[in-house]
Structure formats: structure tokens, C-alpha cells
Amino acid sequence: MSEKITSADAVEPLAIGVDIGGTGIKAAIVGLSGELIESFHEPSPRTISALRDFVQSVVKRVKAPVRGIGVGCKGIIDASSTRVKRSPGDLHFLEGQLLSEVIGAGEVPVCAENDARVALIAEVLWGAARGRRNVVMLTLGTGVGGAVLVDGIILHGAKGAAGHLGHTTIDPRGGLCICGNYGCLETYFSSRAIESDYWAHMHRAAPVKLPISSTGEVPNPASIFRAAADGDECARYVVDRALEYLGAALVSFLHTFDPEIFILGGNIATAGPQLIAPIQDKIVRRTKTLLGREVPIVFQKLLGYGGVAGAAGLVFLKQNLLAI
Numbered sequence: 001m002s003e004k005i006t007s008a009d010a011v012e013p014l015a016i017g018v019d020i021g022g023t024g025i026k027a028a029i030v031g032l033s034g035e036l037i038e039s040f041h042e043p044s045p046r047t048i049s050a051l052r053d054f055v056q057s058v059v060k061r062v063k064a065p066v067r068g069i070g071v072g073c074k075g076i077i078d079a080s081s082t083r084v085k086r087s088p089g090d091l092h093f094l095e096g097q098l099l100s101e102v103i104g105a106g107e108v109p110v111c112a113e114n115d116a117r118v119a120l121i122a123e124v125l126w127g128a129a130r131g132r133r134n135v136v137m138l139t140l141g142t143g144v145g146g147a148v149l150v151d152g153i154i155l156h157g158a159k160g161a162a163g164h165l166g167h168t169t170i171d172p173r174g175g176l177c178i179c180g181n182y183g184c185l186e187t188y189f190s191s192r193a194i195e196s197d198y199w200a201h202m203h204r205a206a207p208v209k210l211p212i213s214s215t216g217e218v219p220n221p222a223s224i225f226r227a228a229a230d231g232d233e234c235a236r237y238v239v240d241r242a243l244e245y246l247g248a249a250l251v252s253f254l255h256t257f258d259p260e261i262f263i264l265g266g267n268i269a270t271a272g273p274q275l276i277a278p279i280q281d282k283i284v285r286r287t288k289t290l291l292g293r294e295v296p297i298v299f300q301k302l303l304g305y306g307g308v309a310g311a312a313g314l315v316f317l318k319q320n321l322l323a324i
């Protein structure tokens with residue numbers, strides 16, 4: 001599926017951004033100002049050939065030369081080679097693959113990076129963190145991604161895994177996580193964690209207000225957040241508990257990284273400022289002594305397409321057309 005956003009300026013540098021997520025894949029032809037010329041999306045591919053076909057279909061739509069293709073992908077990505085080192089879960093089939101080879105771009109340069117990092121790059125180049133040098137971002141979606149900008153540098157760590165904030169231990173006696181650890185933030189505040197907690201209440205016949213759909217789907221986080229606001233006691237309990245864990249994690253991240261701003265992104269963040277209103281005061285109280293100030297918690301500006309814009313931004317940064 002594609003969507004025409006606006007008309008292209010023929011002389012403006014263009015890049016293709018691709019964002020491979022756990023449930024959907026998005027791509028866009030992106031201009032130097034971060035604008036989407038044309039965008040595309042489909043359910044996530046489950047094979048290498050399906051991924052290649054999707055990207056090739058986008059490449060064929062470009063009527064002007066592009067500077068390169070940038071790819072954001074879940075997992076640990078070796079940015080220097082574009083190799084997917086680790087991607088447990090839905091994108092496991094990409095492990096060990098070079099994204100530059102997988103997408104078959106020919107002579108077009110390809111660069112790749114972790115999906116949360118490209119979302120942060122988009123915010124730093126064009127969004128909520130424009131001009132900032134110290135920023136932490138959490139992407140709250142199917143899983144929980146994280147990315148950290150320290151003194152103007154995106155953290156990678158010794159082997160590329162730095163910034164996986166969703167796998168911070170929140171409860172050492174918590175459940176087994178996809179990453180092999182127990183009690184990670186992702187097991188408490190991801191779409192799947194919130195859905196499964198509400199479902200567990202339904203399964204135990206606790207008094208809930210939301211139904212299972214006619215196709216057998218359990219309520220999604222957006223409906224659970226709405227139900228919590230509308231007086232569903234069970235939804236309120238699920239949301240409050242998840243928020244308590246998120247708040248504890250945010251306090252730790254603020255103390256660890258001392259950022260200028262903290263960005264919440266991903267599809268759960270569409271709930272907006274009311275999402276964190278119940279925990280905002282507690283976060284401030286718990287961090288003000290050490291940090292000496294209140295760090296703004298803001299929402300992703302390029303919500304929905306930040307990943308593709310940031311992936312294209314990778315190309316512009318690599319070719320020195322833009323700088324952080």
C-alpha cells in the first residue's frame with residue numbers, strides 16, 4: 001500500500017528509509033528536511049525474499065536519483081557492515097544476514113541501524129530533540145526499544161547492544177523475557193505485556209468491561225487505556241501497574257544518562273501526555289534531588305513515520321548532508 005504525501009523537489013537530495021518492525025514494515029522516499037515524498041507500508045515480511053520484494057517495489061517508485069537506502073531494524077545491527085547480529089522474535093530469519101545484500105540495492109549505498117536509534121535520529125534531526133546533545137528515547141510498541149544520545153553521540157557500546165533500555169531489569173523475580181533475562185521493562189510495559197495482563201484477568205473471569213472481538217482478538221492497549229479512563233477497574237489496575245514499572249524505569253534512566261529531554265515514542269505513546277500524567281509527579285520527586293531540575297518528558301514528534309525518516313536520515317548523516 002502506498003500513500004502520496006506531497007510533490008518532490010527535483011533538486012533536493014532524496015533517500016529511501018525502511019523501518020522493519022515486528023508487526024509491520026514501512027518505507028518512504030524522504031527529502032533532506034525530513035518530509036515524506038511517498039510512503040509505503042505492509043505487514044512485516046517473514047522471509048528474506050518478501051523483504052527484498054517490498055524494498056524493490058519501493059525503489060521502482062522513485063523517479064529521481066536517491067543518495068542511498070537507510071534501514072532501521074529491530075535487534076542488534078552492526079552499522080558498519082549492515083549485518084543483523086541478533087534479532088530474537090518475529091525477525092529471527094534476518095539474523096546473520098547483511099541487510100545491504102538482502103535488499104538487493106545494486107549500486108545504491110545502503111546503511112542500517114537499530115530501529116529505536118533511527119527513531120531517535122529522526123527526533124534529533126527534525127523532531128522533539130532538534131539541536132539537543134543529550135537525549136534518551138524509549139519506543140513503546142510491540143516490544144520496548146531504547147536509544148541514547150550522549151554528548152552528541154549515539155551510544156553503541158562495545159558490540160552494538162548499548163541502549164537496549166527495554167531489557168533493563170525492573171523485577172528480578174519477574175517473568176522470562178524474549179532476551180533471556182527475567183523481569184525486563186518489556187515484560188511489563190509493551191503492547192503485548194499490557195494485552196496479556198488484561199487477557200489474564202479476562203481468563204480468570206475478573207470483572208472486565210472490554211469484550212473479545214468476534215474474530216477472537218483480545219483488547220489492544222489503546223482500548224485498554226480508554227477503558228481505564230472510563231472506569232473499567234480491571235483496565236485501571238493493569239494500566240496503573242504497568243505505569244508504576246515504567247515510572248521506576250524512567251527514574252533510573254534519568255539518573256543514569258542525565259538527559260536534556262526524555263522522549264516517549266512508539267504506538268503506545270499515541271495515548272499522549274495523559275499516559276504519564278499519573279506518574280509524572282512521582283518521577284519528578286524521585287529525580288529532582290540528584291538531577292537538581294525537572295527533565296521534560298516529551299512525546300515523539302514524528303510519530304508513526306519517525307523510523308523511516310530516521311533511516312533516511314542515516315544516509316544524509318553518512319554523506320555529510322546533515323549533522324547532529
Ligand SMILES: [Zn+2]
Nearest residue numbers: 167177179184
Ligand atoms: Zn529482556
